[in-house]
Amino acid sequence: MEYDILVIGAGILGLSCAYHLKKNNPNKEILVIDRFRAVAQGNTARSNALFRNTFTSPDNQILSDTSIDFYIDMQKSAVDLGIRKTGYLWLQSERELSLNERHVQKMEDEGIELRKYDRGELERMLPLMRTKLTSEESRLMQLEDVVGGVFGVKCGRIDPDKLSRFYAGEFVRIGGKIVLDTNVKKLIVEPNQPLGIDGEPFVWQESRVTGVVVEGQMQGEIRAGTIVIAAGVWNNELLDPIGIDGHVKGKKRQLFTISAGSSPDLRSLIHNKSFNAIGVLPFVILPKSGCYVKALEENNEFWVACEDDINRPFINVPERDLETYKAEPSYFEQNVYRILKEYFPPFENSKPNQMWAGLYSYNTLDMIPFVFVESGMIIAGGGSGSGIMKGDAMGRIVDAVYRLGENGEATLYGGKKYPIHKLGFESRQVEREEWII
């Protein structure tokens, strides 16, 4: 079993890498393996699957903006990716408005399409929202009144399953191979010039990763000229044992769905005509605490969650079974719900009818992904909660690294050039992202 390129991980990142690699290296034999029984069954499937081009970091901007363009054009020309251009609405308190002023200015200067609303406008556009909080509870919680909003236009949601199946289908159509239900037990490190001595490689030998040992659908050893590590939060499971730092840490995130049922108020919250052409509530981020609401008009439901900061563990090497990471009803009740109902009274007495957890793959350093070459591997990861929306650009960059090396330039969708080394770490050159939910 020998391939030119082996991609580990059939989530959105691995599939985008595989597709762009095969497209630009049609004569190379490329294999994608994944431990799940279908593509994108790990954290891609558990994602909130939103997209936005509203980032302060020019790197995040170009990675997301070009990926979004590609997704939108694909949906126009060929295939339904479940894209709904709802926009993102950041509701801002007085404090946040002033804290974020320079970030918003920076994004506007970079040409990102933003709209700004004051409290009066928001009250007209979102009549079911409470901008002035008066309850005893909101005072105790120190929640903050809404005084304005920032609206990102080129933002919305996408169907991660459709997107993954699109990449997988195209990859296979042009000759790529995907094998599922195949788990990597370990990476094989070998000397570049083996001597056949027991115990190789020794420290005086130049060594690199030449393959993997697998179990499951495929068994034994798979060798490859280049191995693309695109296993998301499981990158550490592969890389820690050979002493390579993947620069990611996992953290649990939870999502809760709330049905609008027959509630006229909740239904009217979903079908809001003030913000976008499709007449759907934008993705709304509430002040403080990163609590947010996504409307899915096709299901008559909302997805709600929070982005917590301190006090929940980092996971260095996650369990393989994501069911280990359970959503917690108390997390909804004590955190999400308490905030939500203060700003949106129609959610009063709501209970989640579904909930699940997934793991973010964090690059905690600058919240911008990594792509670098190391010992026969191209290592990619660190989506930090925005991996899907940058997936296409990341795939193109990994392909460019393969063809041109780390000093090359990737051509992103639409023809924009991106110097690869910026996402590496030996000569990393990125601005820390400031516009985080």
Place this chain on the structure above:
Amino acid sequence: MEYDILVIGAGILGLSCAYHLKKNNPNKEILVIDRFRAVAQGNTARSNALFRNTFTSPDNQILSDTSIDFYIDMQKSAVDLGIRKTGYLWLQSERELSLNERHVQKMEDEGIELRKYDRGELERMLPLMRTKLTSEESRLMQLEDVVGGVFGVKCGRIDPDKLSRFYAGEFVRIGGKIVLDTNVKKLIVEPNQPLGIDGEPFVWQESRVTGVVVEGQMQGEIRAGTIVIAAGVWNNELLDPIGIDGHVKGKKRQLFTISAGSSPDLRSLIHNKSFNAIGVLPFVILPKSGCYVKALEENNEFWVACEDDINRPFINVPERDLETYKAEPSYFEQNVYRILKEYFPPFENSKPNQMWAGLYSYNTLDMIPFVFVESGMIIAGGGSGSGIMKGDAMGRIVDAVYRLGENGEATLYGGKKYPIHKLGFESRQVEREEWII
């Protein structure tokens, strides 16, 4: 049990922090705790305990150079720290000489005192060294001939136990308190404004670390206004559970001692008069593979080791008992010994008479330490194998963070100013270190 400052970790870093904090904040109650039964019994005790000011990064330069000055002056004025100014001798192959030329030039431009030797000079100064390798084994191993050497003058070794006891003694003398045999079970995260509700802190509350739960000599909860996290490789054990990234990974390193016994050649290797005023072999780094030799004339012995790169695991959360990490006789035989005897034939047939392992605390990103403020804590670490030689500067920086915040400037020994934010990560500003063994 309430303190102004609690320092977790009584290794060199924690003790230097504690001393400088107490010295500059004499009215603050400061407690140092450590899980071992004496100070500096973790990786400080297992270190090779060398010092050098030869770094390409200006940050590493100033951190080490000022610390070395302090250690040397203390030894001159007051207390034996076991400093032996042997110098460092990097032996260079043709390939390395050309690869490293710009690094050496950079260090010279920065005013670091270096001497350069050619092959002829080295052969005269180190007559027991082989510069041209001719054996079949060295050819198979692709070892490289020595064509020159770079000698760092302000370099040598120090006794980590004496240094730690010096800081501990001074700290206690001026009123600080150290409690040993006390293990931190967890950090306590609490809301800044507690409501007394079960399950606090919630995500809508501002929270911070207010104390620790301990077991052992001290038991129960210790509260502190500021908690200094200086537990080296165990920083992740403290920080992972609350979702803070300490930016370190552990990696096992091994040391082997070889007695010179009555071998005239080995004895004459130790007592070399060509390099330094004390007539002792400098710390010698062999070409390729980072194999090195330290002479301890007082014990009539050598300490030898290698710095391996790929194929040995990173350890995210190390075991508490360092005896878990054993030195491996085969590591000596297959790696260190094979290289050593080619360059230094007197080591032929040597066997280690002692061996031990310790853990490096790596910052894999740029190999320069981190100091940053996070949620009531000052987090310091990432010595990356050069923690002791930067220990004094790190302690002064942590004290300056405490008094002045991350935007302040630390005054290092000798009066040099150092902007604290450079070692943080929100506005980190360091050059990746290139002169690594």
